[in-house]
Amino acid sequence: MRTLIIALALSAGLAAQDAYTPGNGVTLPQVVREVKPEYTQEAKDAHIEGTVVVETIVQKDGNVGDVKIVRSLDPTYGLDKEALKAAKQWKFKPGTKNGEPVPVRISIELTFTLK
Secondary structure, three states: OOEEEEEOOOOOOOOOOOOEOOEOOEOOOEEEEOOOOOOOHHHHHOOOOEEEEEEEEEOOOOEEEEEEEEEOOOOOOOHHHHHHHHHOOOEEEOOEEOOEEOOEEEEEEEEEOOO
């Protein structure tokens, strides 16, 4: 499975949480621990492959805040749920502004590929 972090240049985002977007002196958080999502047996049997994109805010302590799906792959066989579960376990070196840790909004692509 391949994963990719994409910075979002959106001003809208997760409700009631203020966060920066990378750029203009704000650095992108760096992955410290990546957790791969599990493939459900039902999705394997259905030969489902593709990418789930989730959005989150990396907090000042490097933990992941609330996670939401912005591009679904499979709400039926559990791959969306597995992507959310995996993304919540990621850890980051937080993004910074003026050398200080700040919350930064990012998206994460979690790709499911059958071998």
